[in-house]
Amino acid sequence: MSITDPPRPHHTVTAIVVSHDGSRWLGETLEALLRQTRPVDRVVGVDNGSRDGSTALLTGALGPKAVLTLPRSTGFGEAVTEVLDRLGPGGGQEWIWLLHDDCAPDARALQALLRAADQDPRAAVLGPKLRDWLDRRLLLEVGVTVDRTGRRDTGLEAREFDQGQYDGVRDVLSVSTAGMLIRRDVWDEVGGLDPALPLFRDDLDLCWRVRSAGYRVLNVTQAVAWHAEAAYRRRRRITASGDHPRRLDRRNAMFVxxxxxxxxxxxxxxxxxxxxxxxxxxxxxxAKQPANALDEFLAFGSVFGHPVRMLRARRARALGREQSYGTIRRLLSPPGAGWRRLADRTQSYLSGAGFVESAGRHHAVTAAQQEDGEELLTDAGVTQRVFSNPGVLLFLALALVTLAAERSLIGGARLGGGALVPVIGGASDLWDLYREDYHQAGLGSDAWAPPYVAVLAVLSSLLFGKTWLAVSLLLLGSVPLAGLSAYVATRSMIPGRWTRVWLASSYALLPVATGAIAAGRLGTAVVLVLLPVYAALATRVLAGERRRARRAAWGLGLLLTVGTAFAPLVYPLAAVLGALAALAFPRRGVAVSMAVAFAVPVVLLFPWLLQTAADPGRLLLEAGLHQSSLVEARLPAQALLLLSPGGPGMPPLWVTGGLITACLAALLMRRNRMVIAIGWGVALFGVLVAILVSRTQVTSAGGDVEAPAWPGVPLAFAATGMLVVAALTADRIVEFRAAGGLRRAAALGVVLVAFSTPLLAAGMWVARGADGPLRGTVRDVVPALVAVNSAGGERALMLHGTEEGLRYTVLRGRTPVVGEADIPAPDGPRERVRLAAAGLVSGRGGDDARVLAAHGIRFVVLTAPVDPRLSQALDSQPALARMSLSRAVGVWRLTQQVALPAAPPGDPWHGRWLWAQAVLVLVVAALAAPGSRTDGAEPAPQEEPGPVRELAAR
Structure with a gap:
């Protein structure tokens, strides 16, 4: 020491060990205390009513005169205060070293703490670096901070190992009482631990008051202690407070x-x-944690329901609070840290689903830079892990391909065309349509609105009422969404991330996907996104633990409801496959879980599903318009076998040849025969249903179009089976490649051919664009002249001449909102209007005009291209007066009085059932929601093999 250095104070250290039912850790804690390289001067043991022999351990190690026994309900702070009240002051500068019975310090811990105290005379509280008791490499704390709501933040990732990355002496807001070293005079000055906080956050409150008094709180990482966190992890019963531990922790956090x-x-x-x-x-x-919800609610009430107690606590802490807040503010968690924690928990949840495959959860690390006090946030870990993940890269790549291919659709004024009516209105219009018990649209109908309208209404409401954005997200964004869905959902079935990348990209770029976008088929686009999730949930139902299987069954039922609402054919297809799967895997509870999954759509979609099933042809329709121009009358068999459903937006048939080749190559494998058989069975089932669908004539909801149904949905099922077969045999391809010779060449050939499918599909789609009847900017269906003169809601008869004959549609003086075209018109009025329309263009007289007037039709409109023969026929009718005529449109008005038919009295049960339906949806969603364990010590989740992997193992 230099002669100019001030003399160092003589330190006296009093160690206080507080025990409560901690015999399993206490022996090691006492041994670690007694072998310190810098021995303590006094040791006192306190036992708070232990029933497991902790008192005997303390007495045997410290002697009976050094052990104090207190009641079982005594808190940690009360025990320490009781000891200090009975002890006289030590010599020199006295320090109090607080130890839990489950905290074993390293032999050099005290020496390192005192050395750091010698370096800074303002240091009043010092704490060691805490590691986990069981996994001694695992970091628990290097100081603690909180946000303004009391949420604790250690600045560490979950299961972060100690590699010296935080070494040094650091200013922190708080250190744990497990190993805390505090000056006795400062303890007395600030009043010690608050007895109102018997457990949890008492250390935070003490350190905050120490900082308010003008002293420093340091974490000294050269000092190490191992902590079991027995109270926090519920490894022993807590008796110091009558409250539940979680409620007590939350209440104390807000209180401090x-x-x-x-x-x-x-x-x-x-x-x-x-x-x-x-x-x-x-x-x-x-999340189905009512106990935690109650704890959160009661914790808030217990703090803010006692204002007198809060005012008394604030008055006791008033000294130095304003002056020290500038320093303390820099040590608190920065604004927005709570949202980052929520995002990281979402990332952790997605990690369990396979989206983000990195282990652990990231927290923003906050440190006060000692030079200028600026905050340092390190969030690079999250960004690096996310954007290096194959699933994220796949999604971004598919999004770029989609933007390039849909360049003509993006940024338009109004999306529409093909099966999609022009998207107008907002979320309120969709809600009104869904709630109506009688619809004035078309010829009027008391049929139930299609339930997909409610799904779009919910999504539109979440998107600030913008229906166009909801439709664009589901339809135009279906390719990247389907790819992400397939990648995430196959984690438990398909080994290898890059195999799943191939599967997901091939699935997302199927001809079904590009054809659905080109033709504006919203229903198929939604089903394409949901189908991989169906497969993943069904796998969990078949092979998961009973509770997880039942939860998956509720989730499967809820998503089947959504898919069936958009495309009713989904339900019978899934029901057949689900029944066969339940028979093939007769495990306990599977039949009940499957029954739950397929009962949910029936209940939630009642009575619309019953109304649809009454006309079996409508099961083959999907959301949107049914038009003959969107399907091929006689789709060739080879197209269906190559997964091409026909219609606009189809790539050449050879584009999917690589996928078919990879699936056929799987038939040559001797292993995994059961898996291959099941996958090909699903594929052949889908193809057979597609053949049947493409050969079936179906009448549109309005009754004006009869054309074959589009086989896109069953072909999506078929493609799923084929892709799973090919992906599950990828490991054999790798083995062949390693074998060398002809096998190596054959394996490389299969891989190249397989990867040609997504690459060729993406290239063709980008080169051609999303060409089809779907347009980014479409005109209103109803001419402006009609819309202006239909203030009273009068209807318009839209006539269109085709090669097959005259087609008609009745609209209510405006372009219909999404969903109105799917409401079936009543048979009687529809037939009478059809005959009247045919009579007008054939030259019959006023009786036909009176029929139109009786149904509220005031205008007759010829749509483009206007047929001169039809316009001449309408001009010859004395009951019609021409308003406008051009090559694009012709408009006539009935000369006689028109009155809208009165709506029938409303059905009182309609509104009641809608409320019941909303409650049932919330109940099913709650039953399907993933639960979470609430115990502190959780074993690492083990991945359960799905039925596909079980079969593969055979």
């Missing part, structure tokens, strides 16, 4: 923040806690 913040930050934190607690309560209920 509210008691120590200055007035203005307190007001902001009050609002954050109010809305944050309500939000977390709702999230806990949605």
């Amino acid at each position: 923040v509210m008691a120590n913040l200055p007035f203005r930050p307190l007001l902001r934190a009050l609002v954050r806690n109010l809305f944050g607690s309500l939000f977390r309560t709702v999230l806990f209920l949605a």
